[in-house]
Amino acid sequence: MDGHENEQPRRDRAGDTPGARGRRFAPLRRAAAVSRRTGRHPGVRRIAVAVAVLAVTLAGVLAGVVAGGQVGTDIGPFRAKLSVAPATNGGTTIDIPPLGALQLDSHDGPTHLTVELGALEQSRVEALIEDPASLNRATQSAVDEVREGVLRLGLRTIGSAVLAALVLALLVFRDTRRAAWAGGLALLITAGSLGTAAATLRPQAIEEPRYEGLLVNAPAIVGDVRRIANDYTRYAEQLQRLIGNVTQLYTTVSALPVFEQQPGTTRVLHISDMHLNPAAWQLIRTVVEQFAIDVVIDTGDITDWGSEPEASYVGSISLLRKPYVYIRGNHDSGRTAAAVAQQPNAIVLDNATTTVAGLTIGGIGDPRFTPDKSTSPAAGGLNPPTANELITNGEQLAATVRSSPRPVNIALVHDPAAAGPLSGTCPLVLAGHTHQRRVEKLPEVPGQQPTTLMVEGSTGGAGLRGLEGEQPTPLSMTVLYFDQQQLLQAYDDITVGGTGQAQVNLERTVVTQPTAGPPAPTTPTPTR
Incomplete structure (x- = not known):
């Protein structure tokens, strides 16, 4: 035998063989190698640091x-709020709550300007309207006030952005040099973005505004756009006209629906x-706020198919923060009615009465559940079983109204075909279903009070069905005014152009209460 056959591998003091020791320290050797390579390529480290500084600066x-890109300023009779936000296409939004907004393609660059005109104080507006000289001075100074406000907004935005970048860089890097780089880069980015907006400013953009929201004849707010010139002087005159017209419009609209003399x-x-229709909720909220609504009455078909997923749609009822009286339509299921009943401000009537805001209201849900149908034909075209079913439905509610301990002021049915039996039981019946607004007198019952039937159009523009015709179905709703004796004094019919349109028309009818005969309405006054 060779003398080397029994020779054992040499071990170090830790008991490791050379091979094991090499495997044990391999990760450290690889890390050291990476470190040496990075040291030999300082450009890689600089790029990594630059990317990190850029990311922190942008954040x-x-x-x-x-946090800081907003300022408050006075623009004519308004207290306005100016704000700037990052965007991809620039532009300006002029918010005129609660009427809506104007969208202007005013500039390019990564910044979007928003001008929100605050609500006017009634006393201040009246003073301006009564004193033409005061109104003229206010409108003439509006251009300078806008210029000053935008300048202050730009300086405040730059300062806030640079300060935020400095603080964030110090927290992340804990290095004053890198923080200084971040501050300088933030100054360059912010000033460059605002400078791009100023360099690409298009004053003539006000010639082609896009209208959004509840704007009553929006072009009247801006004035006659055909007379707008391209130079800044004419732009300034147009801005003055904007302030003056909006001031007068606010005065007219705020005074129109309120009967202060009663x-x-x-x-x-x-x-x-x-x-x-999701757009209907925004319109309803605007009208509830602008017209100081006390009670909302919904005569059904809030959904299309009455399915469980649709139940979430009724969640917006609670946002109205007003009593919401509802009856089921033929498109609404029992599940739909249950979802409405879960809203804290909702009252669901099904052959029952309730008293809200001094008004006693009786209502009954539609006896049918036919979500596959849109509207019923005219009363004369109803098939006998359906007609009998609706008449029986009306008779059930009539019996409930007659037995009510308090006189019923308003009765609710979904289909106007069920209203006949209610004649003489109460002064007013409200209905829907046909998607066509109409007002008529029900056939009088000898010895009983006359009854008016008011059928509402579709507040949702008939939903997707409203897009099937050549013209979209308009969105409609009505504001009813009752005096202390719970008698109808007047009503405002509000009609908004069909889905995708923003034209709004408001017509007022003042109701007289003669001893006999139908109410005599005044000539409707459109707010155009």
Whole structure:
């Protein structure tokens, strides 16, 4: 045998063989190699640091703009709020709550300007309207006030963005040199973005605004756009006209729906046949706020198919923060009615009465559940079983109204074909279903009070069905005014152009209460 056959591998003091020791320290050797390579390529490290500084700077700029990119200023008779936000296409939004907004393609660059005109104080507006010289001075100074406000907004935005970037860089890097780089880069980015907006400013953009929201004849707010010139002087004159017209419009609209000469007026908003149109809720909220509505009445078809997923649509009822009286339509299921009943401000009537805001209201749900049908034919075209079913439905509610311990002021049915038996039981019946607004007298019952039937159009523009015709179905609702004796004094018919349109028309009818005969309406006054 070779003398080397029994020779054992040499071990170090830790008991490791050379091979094991090599495997044990391999990760450290690889890390050292990477470190040596990085040291030989300092450019890689610089790029990594630059990318990190840029990322921190952008985050700081974004936080600074969101936190500090807004200022308050006076523009004519308005207290306005100016704000700037990052965007991809620039532009300006002029918010005129609660009427809506104007969208202007005013500039390019990564910044979007928003001008929100605050609500006017009634006394201040009246003073301006009564004193033409004061109104003229206010409108003439509006251009300078806008210029000053935008300048202050730019300086505040730059300062806020740079400060936020500095603080964030110090927290992340804990290095004053890198923080200084971040601050300088933030100054360059913010000033460059605002400078791009100023360099690409298009004053003539006000010639082609896009209108959004509840704007009553929006072009009247801006004035005659055909007379707008391209130079800044004409733009300034147009801005003055904007301020003056909006001031007068606010005065007209705010005074129109309120009967101040009759204290205790109760305002009821009648809606019907929303058919899942999400745009309807924004319109309803605006009208509820602008017209100081006391009670909202919904005569059914809030959904299309009455399915469980549709139940979430009724969640917006609670946002109205007003009593919401509802009856089921033929598109609404029992599940739909249950979802409405879960809203804290909702009252679901099904052959029952309730008293809200001094008004006693009786209502009954539609006896049918036919979500596959849109509207019923005219009363004369109903098949006998359906007609009998609706008449029986009306008779059930009539019996409930007659037995009510308090006189019923308003009765609710979904289909107007069920209203006949209610004649003489109460002064007013509200209905929907047909998607066509109409007002008529029910055939009088000898010895009984006359009864008026008011059928609402579709507040949801018939939903998707409203897009099937050549013209979209308009969105409609009615504001009813009742005096302290719970008698109808007037009503405002509000009609908004069909889905995708923003034209709004408001017509007022003042109701007289003769001893005999139908109410005599005044000539409707459109707000055009």
